[in-house]
Amino acid sequence: MKPIQLKYIHDVRLPVSVPFNFWGTMHKPSHFPAPVDHFERDTLWLTMRVENQVYGIRMKPSDGGRSVSLRIFSKKKTTQREIDLASTELRFRFAMDLDLEEFIRLAKKDPLLKPVEKKWRGMRPSCAFSLYELLCITITLQNAQVSRSVKMLTALLQAYGTAVEFDNQTLFSFWTAEKLSTIPEEDLRSLKIGYRAKSFGRVASFFSANPSFEKNIRRLSTPEAAAQLREIYGVGPATSWYLLFEALKRPEAFDHVSPWEQKILSRLMFDKELVSETRILRESRKRWGDWRMLAVHYIFEDLFWRRKTERIKWLEELIRL
DNA sequence: CATCAGGGCCCTG
């Protein structure tokens, strides 16, 4: 299938709260690579669906870190309303209005977090995807290693996503829940996603029947949001934790430690091979309170950024791409 | 070649 050309252009300047760390916010090296976004030097490209329009998005830092320069690519000419909707959505997805003052104050008193926070000051939790889209990604993460997750997601995008071309990038935009809900489970299974086919079907039906789910859940308290997420078929503690932090930007959402993260945090927090989940959680609550997940995020992303330039032997053994 | 655990989750007893 030939990619759809997005040739209409609209430029917007998005002011952000300061301090804002463009690189740390726009690119998360701990995330697996998928053909839905691309980061290079000082530019992030991604695709985004808003009200069934597919946009190509390009963002660069501007105004000395006080704003983001946004270019929206579209198939047809956009209305001002569409531009505003897309901009508002991007502001949320990249937490451009987050107030980090309290977090910075807290980090200054913590020996482990202090140097990392200073290095990444202004980094936000961010996620280029809608809640439904991130949920699809996290389903591919379940019980699989990275390489397999990438294969599953790519197969799904090729089968049901839409290829678009803009600004010399060819990327996929996600399928919609409505579309996926009509696909027979056998067809999904043929993409080698295994038992997850059932989850994809149920999740697609759920989101297609509840189009305002994300809008509503954003307004809820974190425990309420967590409870609603857990009611979705296929969402357990690990998946709901990813969604709360990445898609809903809850800086406290750290109540679950997955096995490989447990190994990494044991090293970083205690300089030990393996520390129990309860101890890791207890310690992080004590040190970082309601900012504990953001703190863990800073520590994690710093480690993965360092991995790009230096070899960290013990880490390579844990990741197993 | 066969076996098995893996960045979970659901369901059953």
Add this chain to the structure above:
DNA sequence: CAGGGCCCTGAT
């Protein structure tokens, strides 16, 4: 509330 089953892969 513990534990088996689920799918595919890559490691052994």
